[in-house]
Amino acid sequence: MAKNRLHSYLSHLVEIRHGEEIISLLLFFYFFLITAPFNIIKNIRDAEFLKKLNPQYLPYAYATAILVAIIVAFHSKIQVKIRRYRLISFSLFFFILTSLIFWLFLPKEVVGSRKWLLITYWMWANMFIVVLVTQFWILVNDVFNPREVKRLIGFFGSGGILGGIFGGLITVILAKRNVSSNNLLLVAAGFLLVCAFVVNFIFFLQRKGKILRGEETQEYISKRKEPQRFGFKDCFDTVRKDYYLKLLAAVVIVTGIVSIFIDWQSKSIVYEVNPFGGNLKVFFGLLNTGLLVFAFLLQLFMTSKIIQRYGIRFALLLYPAILLLLSLGIAVWPILAFAVAIKASDKSLSFSINQSARELLYIPVSPVIKYKAKIFIDMFLNRFADSLGALVLVIVFIFKLKIQFQIVSLVSVLFILGWVILNLKASREYTNTVKQKLEMKWERVDRAVAEKMDIDYTKLVFDTLESKNRSSILYAMHLFDLIKKDKLTPELRKLIAYKSDEMKASSLGALFESQDTTLFPETEDVIDDKALEKDVKEIMSLDVYQELMKGYFDKTITDKGKEAVTARMELAKAIGLMESHSPLVEKLEELLQDESPEVSKYAIESAANLRRKEYVPALVSKLQNPLTREDAVSALEKFGQKIVGTLSDYMGDTEENIELRKAVTSILGYIGSQDAADFLCWELAEDRGDMDSELIDALDKICSEKPLVQFPGDVIKSKIIKEIKKHYQILIQFDELGSESQDEPRRKALTGNLTISLMNIFKLLGIVYPREDIAKAYQNIRTGTKNSVAYAVELLDNILHKEMRDILLPVLEDISLAERVQRCQSLLKSSPIFKESA
Amino acid sequence: MKISTREKEDVLIFDIEGEIRRSDISDVTLHQLVKDQLDSGKRNILLNFQNVEFIDSFGVGEILASYISTHNLGGKLKIAKISKKLYLVFQVTMLTKVFEIFDDEELALDSFFKG
Numbered sequence: 007m008a009k010n011r012l013h014s015y016l017s018h019l020v021e022i023r024h025g026e027e028i029i030s031l032l033l034f035f036y037f038f039l040i041t042a043p044f045n046i047i048k049n050i051r052d053a054e055f056l057k058k059l060n061p062q063y064l065p066y067a068y069a070t071a072i073l074v075a076i077i078v079a080f081h082s083k084i085q086v087k088i089r090r091y092r093l094i095s096f097s098l099f100f101f102i103l104t105s106l107i108f109w110l111f112l113p114k115e116v117v118g119s120r121k122w123l124l125i126t127y128w129m130w131a132n133m134f135i136v137v138l139v140t141q142f143w144i145l146v147n148d149v150f151n152p153r154e155v156k157r158l159i160g161f162f163g164s165g166g167i168l169g170g171i172f173g174g175l176i177t178v179i180l181a182k183r184n185v186s187s188n189n190l191l192l193v194a195a196g197f198l199l200v201c202a203f204v205v206n207f208i209f210f211l212q213r214k215g216k217i218l219r220g221e222e223t224q225e226y227i228s229k230r231k232e233p234q235r236f237g238f239k240d241c242f243d244t245v246r247k248d249y250y251l252k253l254l255a256a257v258v259i260v261t262g263i264v265s266i267f268i269d270w271q272s273k274s275i276v277y278e279v280n281p282f283g284g285n286l287k288v289f290f291g292l293l294n295t296g297l298l299v300f301a302f303l304l305q306l307f308m309t310s311k312i313i314q315r316y317g318i319r320f321a322l323l324l325y326p327a328i329l330l331l332l333s334l335g336i337a338v339w340p341i342l343a344f345a346v347a348i349k350a351s352d353k354s355l356s357f358s359i360n361q362s363a364r365e366l367l368y369i370p371v372s373p374v375i376k377y378k379a380k381i382f383i384d385m386f387l388n389r390f391a392d393s394l395g396a397l398v399l400v401i402v403f404i405f406k407l408k409i410q411f412q413i414v415s416l417v418s419v420l421f422i423l424g425w426v427i428l429n430l431k432a433s434r435e436y437t438n439t440v441k442q443k444l445e446m447k448w449e450r451v452d453r454a455v456a457e458k459m460d461i462d463y464t465k466l467v468f469d470t471l472e473s474k475n476r477s478s479i480l481y482a483m484h485l486f487d488l489i490k491k492d493k494l495t496p497e498l499r500k501l502i503a504y505k506s507d508e509m510k511a512s513s514l515g516a517l518f519e520s521q522d523t524t525l526f527p528e529t530e531d532v533i534d535d536k537a538l539e540k541d542v543k544e545i546m547s548l549d550v551y552q553e554l555m556k557g558y559f560d561k562t563i564t565d566k567g568k569e570a571v572t573a574r575m576e577l578a579k580a581i582g583l584m585e586s587h588s589p590l591v592e593k594l595e596e597l598l599q600d601e602s603p604e605v606s607k608y609a610i611e612s613a614a615n616l617r618r619k620e621y622v623p624a625l626v627s628k629l630q631n632p633l634t635r636e637d638a639v640s641a642l643e644k645f646g647q648k649i650v651g652t653l654s655d656y657m658g659d660t661e662e663n664i665e666l667r668k669a670v671t672s673i674l675g676y677i678g679s680q681d682a683a684d685f686l687c688w689e690l691a692e693d694r695g696d697m698d699s700e701l702i703d704a705l706d707k708i709c710s711e712k713p714l715v716q717f718p719g720d721v722i723k724s725k726i727i728k729e730i731k732k733h734y735q736i737l738i739q740f741d742e743l744g745s746e747s748q749d750e751p752r753r754k755a756l757t758g759n760l761t762i763s764l765m766n767i768f769k770l771l772g773i774v775y776p777r778e779d780i781a782k783a784y785q786n787i788r789t790g791t792k793n794s795v796a797y798a799v800e801l802l803d804n805i806l807h808k809e810m811r812d813i814l815l816p817v818l819e820d821i822s823l824a825e826r827v828q829r830c831q832s833l834l835k836s837s838p839i840f841k842e843s844a
Numbered sequence: 845m846k847i848s849t850r851e852k853e854d855v856l857i858f859d860i861e862g863e864i865r866r867s868d869i870s871d872v873t874l875h876q877l878v879k880d881q882l883d884s885g886k887r888n889i890l891l892n893f894q895n896v897e898f899i900d901s902f903g904v905g906e907i908l909a910s911y912i913s914t915h916n917l918g919g920k921l922k923i924a925k926i927s928k929k930l931y932l933v934f935q936v937t938m939l940t941k942v943f944e945i946f947d948d949e950e951l952a953l954d955s956f957f958k959g
Contacts, residue, residue, distance in 0.1 A: 482935035537900075538933065544901030545937050550908040558941055573941075580938050 020161040021310075023154075023821075030158055032208050033146060034165035039201030040138045041166045043105075043194035044131070045173030045294055050187040051131045052273065053286035054112075055124055061274040063121070065399040068266050070129035071392030077133060078386050090148075091209040094141045098202040101134050105195035109188050132389065139166075140384040143365055144377055145208070153796035153820065155369060159362045160310035167302035167357050173197075174295030181287035241382035244375055250439050251379045253432045254367055258383050260425040261360075262391020263398060264329060267418040268352045270399055271336055271411060275345035293346060294353070301354035309362050317804065319433040321363040323426060325355040330422045337415035367432060370439040370797065437804040443797045444782040466491070479576045483583070490539050546584045559593050566601075574605045582612025591616060598624040603633045610634065614641035622649055626656055629669040639669055643676040650677060654685035660694065668700045675704025678712045691721045693728070699762055706769035709777055717773050723810075726770045730813050731840055733763040734830035737817065741827040764788075767814070775805055787818055795820060809839050847877055855888040855956050856881055857949070861895040864903030874903075878910035878921070887919030888956045892949060894925040904933065911943065924952040 012027045022030060055067065088096065108127060146155060146162060173194075180190055245251040282289045313321045332348040368376050402413055470484035545551055562573045578597045584590060597609040598621065610628060613621040622645065628638035642649065656662055656670045671689070674682040683705065690701045702725075708715050740756045743749065768784035779801060786798035799818050803811060816829040834840055846861040864874065878889060891907065893899070907923070914921040922944045926934070934940045946952035 479935050479938055479940065482932055486932070486936045538929070541901045541904070541933055542936050545904045545933065545939075548901065548905045548908065550905055550912060551937065551939075554908050554912055554942060555938065558938070576938060576941075580936075583936070 016161075019164075021157045022161075026154070026158070029149060029208070029211065030161060032204055032211075033142075033149070033162050036145075036201060036204050036208065037139075037142055037162055037166040038169035038172070039197050039204060040135075040142060041169030042173035042176075043101075043197040043201075044135050044138075045170040045298070046177050046190050046194045046197075047105075047131045047134060049174060049177040049181075049287055049290045049294060050112075050190055051128055052290045053181075054187055055128065056273060056277050056286055058124060059121060061270065061277045062403070063125075064270050064273060065396040065403070067125050067128040068269075068396030068399070069393050070125055071132060071389035071396070074129055074133045074136065075386040075389035075393070078136065078381075078389060090145070091205075094145070094205050095202060097137055097141060098198055098205065101138070102195045102198045102202070104130060105191045105198065109191040109195070112188050112191070132392070136384060136388055140380055142166075143368075143384075144380055146365075147368060147376060148373065149212075151369075151793045151796045153799055156313065156366060156800070157310070159313075159365060160305055163305045163309060163358060163362055164302055166361075167298050167305050170298040170357070171295050171302060174291050174298060178288055178291035178295060181285065181291060187287070241378040241386075244378040245382050245387075248375070248379075250432075250435045251371070251375075251383070253428060253435055254364075254379070255383050255387050257364075257425065257428045257432055258387050259391040259394065260421055260428060261356075262388055263395035264326075264418055264421050264425060265352060265356070266392050266395025266399065267414055267421070268329065268333075268348050271340075271414055271418075272345040272349040274411070275340060275342055279342045281342065293349065297350035297353045298357070300350060301357045304354055305358040305362070309358050312359060313363060313366065314803075315808070317433075317808075318363055318366055318436060319430070321359050322367075322429040322433055325360040326422045326425045326429065328355060330419060330426075333415045333418045333422060337412045337419070340411040340415075367436050370436065370443050370800070437801065440797055440801045440804060441779055441782065444786045444794060444801060477572050477576060480572070480579060483576070483579050486538070486542065486583075542583060543585070546580075547588060552589050555590060559590055563593060563596055571602050571605060574600060574602065575608050578605050578608035578612055582608070582615040584616075586616040586618055591618075595621070595624065598628075606634055607637050610637045610641045614644040617645050617648075619645075619649065619652075622652055626653075626666065626670065629666045630663045632665075635665075635669055639673055639676070642670075642673045646677055647679045647681065650674065650679060650681045650685065653677075654682075654689070657685065657689055658692070660696075664696060668697050671697055671700040671704050675707040678708040678715065680715050683708050683712075683715045683717060687718050687721045690725055693725075698725075698729075699766060702766045702769045705773055709773045719774050722770050722774050726767060726774075726810065727813070727839055729763055729767045729770060730817070731834070733760065733767060733817055734834055736760050736763060737823075737830055738827055741823055764817075771806070771810075779805055792820065813837055813839055845874075847874065849877075849881070853953055853957075855890050855953055856886045857890045857892055859892045859895070863898040864896060864906065865898060865900045866902035874906040875909040875913065879913055882913055882917050882919060887914070887917065889914055889919065889921045890924055890949070890952050890956075891921065892924050893927070893930070896927070899927075899930055904930075904939075908939075920956060922946065922952055922955065924949050 012031070013022065013024060016022045016027055016030065020030070055063070108130070111123065112127060146159075150158065176193060177190060180193070245255050276286070276289065280286075309321075312324070328351050329348065332344065332351055336344045336348060368380065371379060398417065399414070402417065405413075466484065466487055470481065470488060473480035473484050559577055562570060562577055565573070574597060577593065578600070581591055581594045581597070594609055594612055594616070597605055598613060600606050600609060606628070610625060613625055622642070625638050625642050628634040629642075642653070653670045653674055657667050657674065659667070671686065674686055686701055686704050686708075690698070690705070705717065705722075709717070736756055736759045740753075740760065743753060743756065747753065764787075765784070768780055772780040772784075783798040783801050786794040795818075799815060802818070803815065806814065813833055816833065817826060819826075821829075845864050848859045848861075850857050850859065858874070858877065860874070874891075881889065889910070891910070911921045924946045925948075926945060931940075931945065934943065934945065944952075944955060946955065
């Protein structure tokens, strides 16, 4: 009951699912309780620094980041021996303790060598945020899968921002009451103490198994029972060996450098202007609070929407683009308003959209690699980047130029441009990494079968074996086919080793009997003779042959007795070996109409060998009969491009038998020429709906096998929209049927229709989007685990166009049927794409 | 190709030796020789291929032409002792449906006078 109420409250703020409420709320507070004390610590740090030193010392303070990096590296060495729970708890208590130490020793006045204490404090503050925030995100990534994080990241981030605002306000209120910096540190320590309790509770729930989500996480947790030992070098090597992680590392370095530049620019202007009568703690408190309020609103109402609507790439580019404009502004006009604007933009966008987008970039990385990479990148490289930024600043200062603001701004602009390029590369690689998380589970059935077995060959072997006991002539003809195709392997010879019963019956029986009982070992040299094929062809082309056999053919064809079936089968087969212009070939049309399906089968095969256009109507008519359909399909397929036009006429003729039209559609798919694809798309655009699945399957086949064939994108996209609409409607019907309904046949029919419709949607998507990616996504959605479904949806989210994404993802997301139906109904009413297609 | 003839019980036997191929066309072909014998009134002909090493489609054409000529004059032309390869060719081309083929000369000779 209480849980339902909590769900109801939270669902107003975030798209939360049942079961996620408590852990989400705990993580929200966890982040809150890290950022609140940090903002107090940071406000003290900035105000005290500018008050007691000056901006010229800032690069030295920034440079301490390298020491932070070293300490962090040391920390990563220590942490290998400690479990996650202990590591986080230890870190929190370390910072509580050190807060108390600074409370005792932070100097009221800076005299001589005590400057170092302020710089140490600066360094400690940096260490505080990097260690605790990294640990927080590692825990988030452990608990949730990518789709879940994508939904909840805004909520967690809001917790962090809200904490920052709260910390900033406390600083302002207490600073106005002249509470000293040292005493403010006690407040920060108090927040950390509460945080330690929250973290304890999270791990308590985790131990109870109440918050584990996703198989991958389960696996990770189970592996973690034995502490994982990753040293700093291991973490470094993990990043060094992976292109994607190297890109992320490069982004972090450039972001860090730019951030240092911006910090120096804004602080220098503040130092010059000295606002609030010199009470800089109040100024920084208000500034940081204000920018965090902005960041909070941005995070709560915009971040998820921006990422979901415009994608990760846009989210990654927004931040540097705004900083680029403001840096150019400062270069021209270095005033307090610009200083505040650039600092506010930097921090608000960094905490909200950029932080969320950057965390998303880690999602497709496997937990262990991600953990190692985050240790190196977030804990070490971040700091290293700050030091690098400081070093660049020092270099700029060496020249003692009068236009320092302008120079720093222009150098900053250059780094931002590099940052944009890196972000573009990272977002492209992100999609590739998501793809790698999904495996292709199967190929098109016909393609897989064709790859694994030679269907024609298998059929021929079966026919050969079957003919063995029926007719020595048919048997010989089949052997001849095998020889022609160079398929009479030693293994096959063994298989069909022939104790020449038939031969014995013939007048030549004694010839073979007198030698060996098997045909093949003795005749190996004979039947391997490549000249055999030539001889047979030439003999059958001889006028004397045609003249001699005419009488036999006429007599046999007219003999319709059952006992003559074998003889007619032999004729039908023999015609297929002749040249297409041979006079006896004329007899084939009669054999194609033979009442015996066996004769007909051989006649169809011969028609396929001869490929005379006049056989096409007879062959097409065979498509109506299930007994001859398969043979007719493979025969017509062999005619290829030259009958595409004729076939398309049959396909489009609604008065023709529907089974015939469906078979013709499939043949066009097998032929797979550009013309075939055009006619299929043409028929698809007619939108008759009577053979959509066949048309889509034929197009899918062409797409999978003929990469050079082009498809009209507008026709396919329009059909996708219609198929999605159809899927919605089936879904609504399914929901209307209700779970209590006894109408099992209808339920089964609707389930089947849903499956077919989804398959059609994905086949069509595979034509206009990268086929392999779409196939991977479909297969993982159909048969994957919860996590692989999430990755599949994530992949689609990244590769589909927005209008397609908006209408397709609701039917794929892991949500209840009721919720899905509700979304479908709403989209059917409101989505302009459906209105346009209607 | 070398062809010699002998007669046994009213059957003219052609003993063929060597290779029958298009490239070895001599002045007298098998068909011509058969026609000559038909002209001289012979009607029962047995082609003995025991010593034929090779026969190509031209050679088969000669056999077919000889068969037609004999048949047209109401005679009988039969074949004996062909190789396995040629037998396979005759099967694939369905010539076994028309020709009577024997692997034993005596059986072949007997067949001329049965039925």
